Amino acid sequence: MNFNELGLKQEILTAIAGMGFEKPSEIQAEVIPYLLNETGDVVGLAQTGTGKTAAFGLPILQTIDPKAKTTQALILSPTRELCVQIAGEVSKYAKNLPMHIVAVYGGEDIRKQLKELDNTPQILVATPGRLIDLMERKKVHLESISYLVLDEADEMLNMGFLDDINTILERTPDSRRTLLFSATMPNEIAKIAMNYMKNAVEISVGKKNEAAKNVEHYYVLTKQSTRYDVLKRLLDYYPDIYGIVFCRTRQETKDVAEKLMVDGYNADALHGDLSQAQRDSVMNKFRLRALQILVATDVAARGLDVNDLTHVIHYNLPDDRETYTHRSGRTGRVNKSGISIALVTPREKGAIKPIERVINHPFTQMDIPSGGMVCQKQLYYMVEKMQNLEPDKKLERYMPDVVELLKNMDRDDIIRRFIALQFNQLLEYYHNSVDLNASVQQEIKSSKQGRVSKGRGSRGSDDHDEPKKSRRQMRVVDKGDTLRLKINRGRKDGFEPKRLLGLINDVTGDKSIKIGDIDISPKFTFFDVDKKRVKQLIQAFSSNHRAKGYIIGEVKGNR
Numbered sequence: 001m002n003f004n005e006l007g008l009k010q011e012i013l014t015a016i017a018g019m020g021f022e023k024p025s026e027i028q029a030e031v032i033p034y035l036l037n038e039t040g041d042v043v044g045l046a047q048t049g050t051g052k053t054a055a056f057g058l059p060i061l062q063t064i065d066p067k068a069k070t071t072q073a074l075i076l077s078p079t080r081e082l083c084v085q086i087a088g089e090v091s092k093y094a095k096n097l098p099m100h101i102v103a104v105y106g107g108e109d110i111r112k113q114l115k116e117l118d119n120t121p122q123i124l125v126a127t128p129g130r131l132i133d134l135m136e137r138k139k140v141h142l143e144s145i146s147y148l149v150l151d152e153a154d155e156m157l158n159m160g161f162l163d164d165i166n167t168i169l170e171r172t173p174d175s176r177r178t179l180l181f182s183a184t185m186p187n188e189i190a191k192i193a194m195n196y197m198k199n200a201v202e203i204s205v206g207k208k209n210e211a212a213k214n215v216e217h218y219y220v221l222t223k224q225s226t227r228y229d230v231l232k233r234l235l236d237y238y239p240d241i242y243g244i245v246f247c248r249t250r251q252e253t254k255d256v257a258e259k260l261m262v263d264g265y266n267a268d269a270l271h272g273d274l275s276q277a278q279r280d281s282v283m284n285k286f287r288l289r290a291l292q293i294l295v296a297t298d299v300a301a302r303g304l305d306v307n308d309l310t311h312v313i314h315y316n317l318p319d320d321r322e323t324y325t326h327r328s329g330r331t332g333r334v335n336k337s338g339i340s341i342a343l344v345t346p347r348e349k350g351a352i353k354p355i356e357r358v359i360n361h362p363f364t365q366m367d368i369p370s371g372g373m374v375c376q377k378q379l380y381y382m383v384e385k386m387q388n389l390e391p392d393k394k395l396e397r398y399m400p401d402v403v404e405l406l407k408n409m410d411r412d413d414i415i416r417r418f419i420a421l422q423f424n425q426l427l428e429y430y431h432n433s434v435d436l437n438a439s440v441q442q443e444i445k446s447s448k449q450g451r452v453s454k455g456r457g458s459r460g461s462d463d464h465d466e467p468k469k470s471r472r473q474m475r476v477v478d479k480g481d482t483l484r485l486k487i488n489r490g491r492k493d494g495f496e497p498k499r500l501l502g503l504i505n506d507v508t509g510d511k512s513i514k515i516g517d518i519d520i521s522p523k524f525t526f527f528d529v530d531k532k533r534v535k536q537l538i539q540a541f542s543s544n545h546r547a548k549g550y551i552i553g554e555v556k557g558n559r
């Protein structure tokens, strides 16, 4: 079907052709002929981005009288942004017609809107609350309304506009045509349709949403202060990830990418501050899968034609729901489902519901993988990789010698040791890892009890996987007050000052114990502790299961 088969005025056809509209969308192809040729009301069910504005806008422009200075069409919409958008869109269709279109909405000085209303608009776009206000001031007149449109009706109900909508419906003439558009059909909408609509037909079109692809939508709850740790945990949990981590700003993109690179991930950043050549290079690496993880802003990722990602991670959710759809639409392949994971703080959780409505799909809460789960996943991944590996032929010449060297070790032991070679560091790291789920639950609990102070930022948190060196690695000033201790881990075990500090944090659960003068030898690490705290430390190490395998003791004699 073509637009010029619909019997629309030339002025309208020229305008939409100028906007690049070639063919009516599905909902337009159904709704426009019905509105032009029949008399009943319409309940239209369609997702965002399916072209609903023109579906009701074009028939309205076709049939109302531009010469009559009365308000003939009223379009109700839930938010200021949508009002502005609809009025802008309809104005473009009406470019060649003498039509006055006004948008009124809350949150803006009413005087400006009152002034605009002095010249009576033929089409009025409004949020329900502001419209009632203006009705009470007798600034809008609804007695000549022939079209009443409830756009994004489900959203309006969710925002608590039901009473206002009922009030407005009652003040408009019975002769009006009512058009209701919604992404979903909750009971309240069916009720409105029953009470206020005549001979309504239901027209619903299939999802045109990208999110309708094969995507599983998850969110994880995190504290603001552990957002980055949660990201790392997720990346560790998906060793074969090929995905984008979406950030909200350039700065955040740079920060996250930089930290990931420092932490040894195969990641890079894509954002607007890069030169075109740099951007091309990053995109090429990513396309070729030489890069596993791309950290990007929405704008920068637009130029990237990669849509078969295994994962999309929302380091922060976008402000608008359309962007979520675009982001998550980049995952989900033909036969495999893609995974979209949003990191949200308890306070940001409210952003999930509106997105669910747009994608017409529920989110599932995902627990943050525990250290143990990550280790298991990585191990299986390595085993699988090992099984699929084609060993280099050049290895053959060394084989007899190596086999000879290992001849007294049994198979299990050899496997264990080779795995240990690869995994000791990871196991060690996760052995002492905090339960990130528990820490966010703790925060929810204490904020319910009103104990969490407002505006807790990301800085200065005590809950990182890896404690910041600067927090505690003090220089002990008075040597007389300290005792020198040692622990049975050293450079050969990959032990580092921050490991020691993390370990002490975890085992004692006490961050006030000051440690100084850390000295790492191949097999041992030496450090100073406040004399008064030594007993506490040694006791914690002998009783806490987290300290299993660690032996801590006093260094006898002088250093």
Ligand code: ADP
Pocket (backbone or CB within 6 Å): 019, 020, 021, 022, 023, 024, 025, 028, 046, 047, 048, 049, 050, 051, 052, 053, 054, 089
């Ligand atoms: P919805 O209200 O269903 O979310 P919109 O009416 O806002 O969708 O339309 C989404 C976008 O698609 C707008 O930018 C609009 O200009 C464009 N659009 C609408 N209909 C067509 C069409 N038939 N051809 C091309 N673009 C269209």
Ligand code: MG
Pocket (backbone or CB within 6 Å): 049, 052, 053, 151
């Ligand atoms: Mg719309």
